[in-house]
Amino acid sequence: MNSYIPKYGCVRLAALLTLAAVGSACSTTQPTATTPTVAAAPNKFAADSTLRRIATLQDERRTAALLNYLLSPEPRYREQAALAFASVQDKAATGALNAHLNDPEASVRRAVAYALGQTADSTAEAALRQQVSTESNAAVRAEVLEALGKCTTRTGLPALVRLPTQLTADTAALTGQSWGLYRAALRGITSEPAVARLVQLLSKENPYSARLAAANALARTRSLDLTPYAASLATAAQTDPSYAVRGAAALALGKASHAPTMPALLATLARRDSDYRVRISALRAMNTAMYVQVKEAAWAALTDSNDQVALIAADFFLANASQEPGMLFLEKANKLTQWRVRATLLATALKQRSAEQAAIRQAVQERYTAAANAYEKGYLLKALGEDPAAYEFVRQATFASAQQLVVRTYGLEALVAMRHQPDFPAAQYASFALTLRQAAETGDVALLGIAAEALRDPKLNLRQLLPDLTFLQKAQAKLVLPRDLEAWQSVQQTLDFLQKQPATPTPVAVAASHPINWAVVSAIPANQRVVVRTGKGIITLQLLVEEAPGSVASFVELIRQGFYDGKNFHRVVPNFVAQGGCPRGDGWGSTDYNLRSELSNLHYGAGAVGLASAGKDTESCQWFITHAPTPHLDGRYTIFAQVVAGMDVVQRLEIGDPIERVELVR
Known part of the structure; x- marks a missing residue:
């Protein structure tokens, strides 16, 4: 599915796994040098029907039946039932859960x-706040503080900012407080005292996990002016021993842009930090106001040894350059070999609206015609989306007979981007509206979804040009649920918006339509590994069957069918994720079933493998791997595996790289 992720606290997930090679009793693949044979370890569900029953009730979202297991004399069943509610998320269970804090x-x-x-x-909130003071176990206390951040109100926030006196030197409490303030900030609940406390928690004398949460909170909280804290952020960005903390602190420096030293500091980080992910964060923190002061560092980053850094440097120019000679970017682009960086610079060249516009446009069109890679073709159409004069060229490419799905998807997105350009000719408004109708009537799920999204965009004001929405309703009626859920959602949101109706609930597939296959689960060892053979090398995953049995069973069944063999990584966002498994190759593909979200107490660190979704309980076949700690994904996307070897390969993946084969190994 096109949205996800897709998606910190990496030490907690890393502690779950080791790098020791393990095997599988259900594999037919012979051992290799990278996958030595060891004894299979049965998973916890294999011989325990009660655990299977609790997981089934979780999958079926049956609150009343799960509550009974909270009363079990067996602690493991009470624990499993409590964890089930993390996925069910039924507020009817809050009272019973509050009682079991004791x-x-x-x-x-x-x-x-x-x-x-x-x-x-x-x-x-009240029960959690009380538990902070009375809890005797350090790990539980940290969990309670983090949970408090997810539940707190604005009036309750001060209690999270000020720990009880007896906990001010407790490292677990400091970690829990930092994560709690982060979770509250993601919900838009913060304050000046909360920000000041996060800056204090960023100091190196605090635990790594506390610093990680604090840096990410400061980087991701909206509408902050961190100029008063510029010195502390600069210290963390330059000296913290963890790349993840330095990177988040560097990103937060973009919110201290009024400090006169910021441009030079970000330029230095972009050039010199030893970890490519920090260099990416420094480039992302740069903005238009500091363009002149940092552009030389960005020019240098275009030839960084890491392709992801080079791409973010190109993105910087696309977002911030103005009134530059367009030919300058064309000449720079022609010297580059990395196609995605080159295409982004070509987009920048077209965006400048220089005297050489026609020549630049012609050069991009010629590159499109010569390109053999569908993803490069798509990116070149995306570049042409910066120039309304390329409208007819892009339209014809998008709707060309037998055009590849990937290219068609990028092409329509480029046409929509063109229409947003301020100099898009008014004389072509009607033609654009008819193009959207043509896209919807193709029946292609991606074109339909993109067209529907454009039709409800109030900035485009297309309602008067397409007053009869029958074509949209007919196209929606042909969709197959749950396979085409994302396109269905887009169309329904448009119909609701244009007809001024209340939002229609998303139709989520029930567990009965695709129950957990316990026969498959029972045969999967707890230490089951998977080898993903890619065009860049081998990645080894360890499946987390005990945390996500339904998701793992589905993944294993698809592997056995050869479903992933020959697919591509269709989405790679630097210092975020590499995503693949789409049967269409453009992010709009799915299977004919959906899974329910399995949100165990795991956290997105580097190499976490999650399932993409279009919302809770809509997971299917697409999966992603995180490049770095990504805590805003925690508790929102199922984690079903962890990279245990080949992380260097993950970091080299690019859009279009093939998934040659996925195998269960022993």
């Missing part, structure tokens, strides 16, 4: 705290 078993209390945070019910 469970005699620490593991159960921690699971309850996590579930309460996932439910995000403000009525849990």
